[in-house]
Amino acid sequence: xxxxxxxxxxxxxxxxxxxxxxxxxxxxxxxxxxxxxxxxxxxxxxxxxxxxxxxxxxxxxxxxxxxxxxxxxxxxxxxxxxxxxxxxxxxxxxxxxxxxxxxxxxxxxxxxxxxxxxxxxxxxxxxxxxxxxxxxxxxxxxxxxxxxxxxxxxxxxxxxxxxxxxxxxxxxxxxxxxxxxxxxxxxxxxxxxxxxxxxxxxxxxxxxxxxxxxxxxxxxxxxxxxxxxxxxxxxxxxxxxxxxxxxxxxxxxxxxxxxxxxxxxxxxxxxxxxxxxxxxxxxxxxxxxxxxxxxxxxxxxxxxxxxxxxxxxxxxxxxxxxxxxxxxxxxxxxxxxxxxxxxxxxxxxxx
Amino acid sequence: xxxxxxxxxxxxxxxxxxxxxxxxxxxxxxxxxxxxxxxxxxxxxxxxxxxxxxxxxxxxxxxxxxxxxxxxxxxxxxxxxxxxxxxxxxxxxxxxxxxxxxxxxxxxxxxxxxxxxxxxxxxxxxxxxxxxxxxxxxxxxxxxxxxxxxxxxxxxxxxxxxxxxxxxxxxxxxxxxxxxxxxxxxxxxxxxxxxxxxxxxxxxxxxxxxxxxxxxxxxxxxxxxxxxxxxxxxxxxxxxxxxxxxxxxxxxxxxxxxxxxxxxxxxxxxxxxxxxxxxxxxxxxxxxxxxxxxxxxxxxxxxxxxxxxxxxxxxxxxxxxxxxxxxxxxxxxxxxxxxxxxxxxxxxxxx
Numbered sequence: 001x002x003x004x005x006x007x008x009x010x011x012x013x014x015x016x017x018x019x020x021x022x023x024x025x026x027x028x029x030x031x032x033x034x035x036x037x038x039x040x041x042x043x044x045x046x047x048x049x050x051x052x053x054x055x056x057x058x059x060x061x062x063x064x065x066x067x068x069x070x071x072x073x074x075x076x077x078x079x080x081x082x083x084x085x086x087x088x089x090x091x092x093x094x095x096x097x098x099x100x101x102x103x104x105x106x107x108x109x110x111x112x113x114x115x116x117x118x119x120x121x122x123x124x125x126x127x128x129x130x131x132x133x134x135x136x137x138x139x140x141x142x143x144x145x146x147x148x149x150x151x152x153x154x155x156x157x158x159x160x161x162x163x164x165x166x167x168x169x170x171x172x173x174x175x176x177x178x179x180x181x182x183x184x185x186x187x188x189x190x191x192x193x194x195x196x197x198x199x200x201x202x203x204x205x206x207x208x209x210x211x212x213x214x215x216x217x218x219x220x221x222x223x224x225x226x227x228x229x230x231x232x233x234x235x236x237x238x239x240x241x242x243x244x245x246x247x248x249x250x251x252x253x254x255x256x257x258x259x260x261x262x263x264x265x266x267x268x269x270x271x272x273x274x275x276x277x278x279x280x281x282x283x284x285x286x287x288x289x290x291x292x293x294x295x296x297x298x299x300x301x302x303x304x305x306x307x308x309x310x311x312x313x314x315x316x317x318x319x320x321x322x323x324x325x326x327x328x329x330x331x332x333x334x335x336x337x338x339x340x341x342x343x344x345x346x347x348x349x350x351x
Numbered sequence: 352x353x354x355x356x357x358x359x360x361x362x363x364x365x366x367x368x369x370x371x372x373x374x375x376x377x378x379x380x381x382x383x384x385x386x387x388x389x390x391x392x393x394x395x396x397x398x399x400x401x402x403x404x405x406x407x408x409x410x411x412x413x414x415x416x417x418x419x420x421x422x423x424x425x426x427x428x429x430x431x432x433x434x435x436x437x438x439x440x441x442x443x444x445x446x447x448x449x450x451x452x453x454x455x456x457x458x459x460x461x462x463x464x465x466x467x468x469x470x471x472x473x474x475x476x477x478x479x480x481x482x483x484x485x486x487x488x489x490x491x492x493x494x495x496x497x498x499x500x501x502x503x504x505x506x507x508x509x510x511x512x513x514x515x516x517x518x519x520x521x522x523x524x525x526x527x528x529x530x531x532x533x534x535x536x537x538x539x540x541x542x543x544x545x546x547x548x549x550x551x552x553x554x555x556x557x558x559x560x561x562x563x564x565x566x567x568x569x570x571x572x573x574x575x576x577x578x579x580x581x582x583x584x585x586x587x588x589x590x591x592x593x594x595x596x597x598x599x600x601x602x603x604x605x606x607x608x609x610x611x612x613x614x615x616x617x618x619x620x621x622x623x624x625x626x627x628x629x630x631x632x633x634x635x636x637x638x639x640x641x642x643x644x645x646x647x648x649x650x651x652x653x654x655x656x657x658x659x660x661x662x663x664x665x666x667x668x669x670x671x672x673x674x675x676x677x678x679x680x681x682x683x684x685x686x687x688x689x690x691x692x693x694x695x696x697x698x699x700x701x702x
Contacts (some may be wrong), residue, residue, distance in 0.1 A: 038364070075456070075457040075458045075627050076427050076457065076515070077458060077459055106427065106428050106457075107425060107426045108428055108459055108461050110459050110623075110628075112629060114629065127690050135597070142510055148647050149459055150644075150645040150657045150659075151657070152650055152651055152652070153648030153649060153650055153651065154650070154651055155644075155648035155649050157641070157645055161512060165594050167593065167594070167597045174590075174593060176589065176593065178586075178587040178590050179587075182580075199583075200462060200583040202583075208652075209653040228580055228584060228587055230581070230583075232533075232550075232581075233533050233553075233581075235577070235660070236530075238660070239525075239527040240514075240591075242518065242645075242660065243525065243527055247486075247623075250633075250637040250638050250641075251628045252628060252631075253630050253633030253634065253637070254629065255641070256637065256640055257637050257640035272461075274601070274602055276425045276426050277429060277463045277602045277603060277604070278604020279604050282604030283469060283602060286601040286604070286606040289606070290508070290596055290601075290606070290607055293501075293607070294504065296594075297506035298504060298505045299503055300503055300504065306501045306502070306503045307503065308593070313512050332610070336479075
């Protein structure tokens with residue numbers, strides 16, 4: 001583990017994105033969201049992604065010019081964005097800004113996004129809205145990738161399909177970011193690259209056996225990632241995965257039927273203002289009450305008290321901002337590769 | 352199994368609710384939704400509930416006068432309903448009607464409901480909206496009941512918290528209705544009453560052991576229902592359960608903090624019109640494409656091809672409308688008890 005200063009890391013990434021054709025607002029937003037992912041502890045979906053984003057910018061598949069974002073404002077609360085493969089963090093941030101403005105006046109704002117580039121860590125977007133006592137939601141799928149099989153089947157059809165939601169609370173806000181599969185593609189790939197087994201059997205091999213070996217995912221016939229719920233209750237994870245498919249790709253009008261290639265995302269973003277429903281104070285009172293009940297529950301293992309979603313991430317974030325952000329070796333290696341051909345090569349402490 | 356005519360069953364229930372103080376629109380809507388639950392095969396959440404609803408009407412906890420429904424239209428797309436414990440099917444149907452009207456003009460409509468009485472089977476509401484190429488969503492929790500423990504804990508804090516969504520499709524629409532726990536309270540209670548084991552270990556005993564014996568739920572110290580994902584991935588089911596808590600109770604401003612008693616529900620209803628996002632035709636094209644991919648996937652067990660959510664329910668519904676609705680013995684017994692004190696006692700084929 002090497003420790004980094006988060007602000008320096010953001011500036012470094014901003015320079016890299018700018019030198020590869022991103023306009024300042026796109027470069028800054030993408031850098032901020034990637035670093036935010038690591039601050040919350042999601043190292044597979046943070047700075048490590050930068051090198052791939054830069055390669056896609058150079059190859060022309062990812063775009064960096066914010067002028068490309070196409071906005072169809074179909075009602076005061078409903079918009080369709082065509083991202084034209086602009087870097088995803090910029091596109092999602094614009095969608096959240098749009099939804100937030102609508103929610104302020106109407107209580108809800110919803111934006112569907114087609115043809116975004118990859119959108120990184122969903123939890124990384126939530127905190128500013130939660131701090132403003134708003135409820136942000138982000139759902140995402142990648143119509144160019146298939147890694148999860150429908151419940152009862154062996155062929156990969158769809159993606160882990162994460163859902164994120166931020167729940168404001170006075171004592172302990174909740175940052176939820178969960179995929180509708182047991183594991184993400186990133187976790188399976190990382191374990192495979194390291195030659196490790198998975199912590200739990202989460203792969204269905206191509207011959208129908210449940211396995212904790214990521215190699216079974218990459219074998220022939222190919223395996224798949226089990227939906228949340230596994231063999232016993234996977235019909236629920238499958239249903240939730242289909243929900244995310246529908247609210248992202250189907251609702252944006254662009255998806256698997258269009259056979260897209262390369263890194264991308266269909267996204268649904270929603271912002272809700274509790275002030276336009278039962279009221280902000282009542283919302284916070286109820287969240288605090290339920291959070292306290294959960295935290296006070298007798299733990300199954302006395303050494304591991306109940307934690308709320310996002311609780312350890314926010315703690316990790318505070319610690320990293322105070323004492324430096326520890327990045328795992330694979331992230332540092334990826335960053336060094338990204339820096340190699342840039343104006344910063346040899347000039348930074350991590351060049 | 353006794354076979355019933357669905358229309359006769361609806362009329363019978365309507366009479367029973369009317370004789371116990373429900374106004375015609377409340378009685379008819381509640382009867383229709385309960386029968387619809389059984390038509391789709393959800394016998395724990397259909398006609399079997401009528402007797403309990405009638406008892407609550409007589410005891411004054413459930414209300415039957417539609418004039419009681421209090422509507423706060425906080426924006427053209429955001430409303431808060433206070434149900435004052437009106438029978439839930441009526442309240443939810445009104446919320447869907449409200450959301451549908453908003454969605455027609457704005458693309459989305461959202462209604463949060465506090466103090467509804469029990470709302471029966473969530474899937475039972477979806478089909479009319481799906482047939483109109485709209486996307487209805489219903490989320491529900493019961494702030495008076497606690498049966499699921501937070502992940503890592505042993506104390507019951509919240510409810511199974513179902514989420515339902517209807518996804519229009521030309522070939523095979525999808526009706527999704529899943530709880531964020533492994534099992535519902537109804538399934539655990541039914542197995543316990545019958546002295547059966549559960550199909551899968553879904554109970555966490557009060558001493559922290561995973562169990563397939565529903566008696567462990569009712570033991571001392573009390574057990575809890577495991578969140579979706581179980582011991583390995585239950586942090587995801589827990590997070591999704593908290594999401595439903597927040598979008599129902601916190602957002603409606605009334606929940607566990609208010610320590611309500613008796614049967615009730617906090618509900619969030621949303622209706623989305625794809626026409627205001629990527630377009631209805633593109634939505635249907637994408638849904639059909641993904642559905643076909645799923646149905647064509649090689650099955651793990653050749654005797655059990657992949658099914659989409661709602662597929663067997665809709666098939667069952669068609670069969671029941673054609674050849675009569677088969678009700679299990681426990682449902683018939685409950686119906687007979689409900690009929691005993693009514694004007695229909697002895698006058699119906701199932702009196």
